[in-house]
Amino acid sequence: MGTGRTTLRTSAVGVVSAALIAGTVVGLAPAAQAAVPSVRFVDITGDGGTVLSANVVTPAGADASGVHPLIVLPTSWGLPQVEYLAQAQQLADSGYIVLTYNVRGFYQSGGNVEVAGPPDVADASKVIDWALAHTPADPKRIGMAGVSYGAGICLLAAAHDKRIKAVASLSGWADLIDSIYSGRTQHVQAAALLDGAATLTGRESAELRQIFDEFYTSDLSKEQEIIDWGRKRSPATYLDQLNKNGSAVLLANAWGDTIFPANQYAGFYERLTVPKHLEFRPGDHATAEATGLFGLPNDVWSDTRRWFDHYLRGVDNGIDREQPVQLKSRTSGGYEGYPDWKSVAATRKKISLAESATIHANVDSGADGGVVFLSAILDQVAQLPPVASIPLLPRRWAAVWQSEKYGSTQQVRGTTTLHTTLTPTKESGTLVAYLYDVGPLGLGKLVTNAPYTWHGRTPGKPFGVDLDLFSTAYDVPAGHRLALVADTVDPLYIEHNPSGAQLTFSSPADDPSYVSVPLREQ
Incomplete structure (x- = not known):
């Protein structure tokens, strides 16, 4: 294959x-x-x-x-x-x-x-x-x-x-x-x-x-x-x-x-x-x-x-x-x-990922990083990054967390970091994390993303994940939210999820999960 x-x-x-x-x-x-x-x-x-x-x-x-x-x-x-x-x-x-x-x-x-x-x-x-x-x-x-x-x-x-x-x-x-x-x-x-x-x-x-x-x-x-x-x-x-x-x-x-x-x-x-x-x-x-x-x-x-x-x-x-x-x-x-x-990132704002979520692997949820060259060129020329309807993303294959609506423009600058606890059902796997700018109608514009792969883990045993998303500079308009989406398949990357694998994201009380967003001081 x-x-x-x-x-x-x-x-x-x-x-x-x-x-x-x-x-x-x-x-x-x-x-x-x-x-x-x-x-x-x-x-x-x-x-x-x-x-x-x-x-x-x-x-x-x-x-x-x-x-x-x-x-x-x-x-x-x-x-x-x-x-x-x-x-x-x-x-x-x-x-x-x-x-x-x-x-x-x-x-x-x-x-x-x-x-x-x-x-x-x-x-x-x-x-x-x-x-x-x-x-x-x-x-x-x-x-x-x-x-x-x-x-x-x-x-x-x-x-x-x-x-x-x-x-x-x-x-x-x-x-x-x-x-x-x-x-x-x-x-x-x-x-x-x-x-x-x-x-x-x-x-x-x-x-x-x-x-x-x-x-x-x-x-x-x-x-x-x-x-x-x-x-x-x-x-x-x-x-x-x-x-x-x-x-x-x-x-x-x-x-x-x-x-x-x-x-x-x-x-x-x-x-x-x-x-x-x-x-x-x-x-x-x-x-x-x-x-x-x-x-x-x-x-x-x-x-x-x-x-x-x-x-x-x-x-x-x-x-x-x-x-x-x-x-x-x-x-x-x-x-x-x-x-x-x-x-570049004068301050950082954390978005809590308190709610646990379990997703199934091997299926593309619709959240993607785009196509090499084409997607970023469209973003460069027409400010049209890859998009996804956040409310319509199937929760069977995508975990979704959202911030509150922002009352002012959020100037994202630098490297967004993800910290979470992951429990897989198989010893190897891949997840892809995406940060979206979500408008009033739920349409998300891709701010940044990054993949993460592991091997040799004990099935059913949780472990910590710390992932740097790709650095960027993007202004989130007032009235919009930020959404963190995680799934397991993206055409940009080779994925390592065995058939039938499931991933559970959790947020233990002594080690809460979050996404830390770097913001320019205004």
């Missing part, structure tokens, strides 16, 4: 990937053509002799004096080397030498897809070596930036190469396992999207193919192997090295990123001791940066240029004096500045 489901999901998501990639390439064509006069296409020898396809954009009038700062841009997963040409041209117009390259395993570059493994990190250093040898780049002013896959490689490279003085990691990851395996639950749509894109546009390594197969089949004997594989590719593993090297780090992501959720970036940001900046906006994976790839005005890329201007060119543009945490709510315009991540 697992193999059939995987094939179907991968095929379907592969079609979506193909459409996205084709659309991006077609859309970039005009920008690429416009940049052709100042672009030089080259081949660079990467780690182990692997040839990487790259292009170099040089400022007008550049010479061999070595006075131009260098920015290196590794490509995103499944996208060709023309991805950044519009931005590369704009950066070159500001005096930067810009080198963009196709990461190994994709398109014209050689090798296999290693998922930001050691060869990818070594490739980044080889690319820098080549740029210093073949362009008038300043070895003391080197930066890296990237979207998605390129973002992760940038952070890893900065932890391993002291020459990198500034990084802009856009829609990337700090913890790969916490991204696609949070709550010990496989984010299957996200993984299938990556798998499908790699199959269409690249050459997966044997190790990657094995990891994907083990991920889909949910073989617990392989779990530690997957975790170890992910940790090796997580910037969070090399945090001490990154802090020691001192590279200035800008992190930007979208609230609804279904591949790399906001939580893992926020936690990583708090532990950085280097000059740092954190930005969250509405959208899904890489959608906040997309218009900038077409050369259009874009906040993410504007801030990226300001970051490099300050830390590579010494421009006093004030970005170092601004509040370092910048958030944009999904429901209201304008940015909010904070001194750090913990200040």
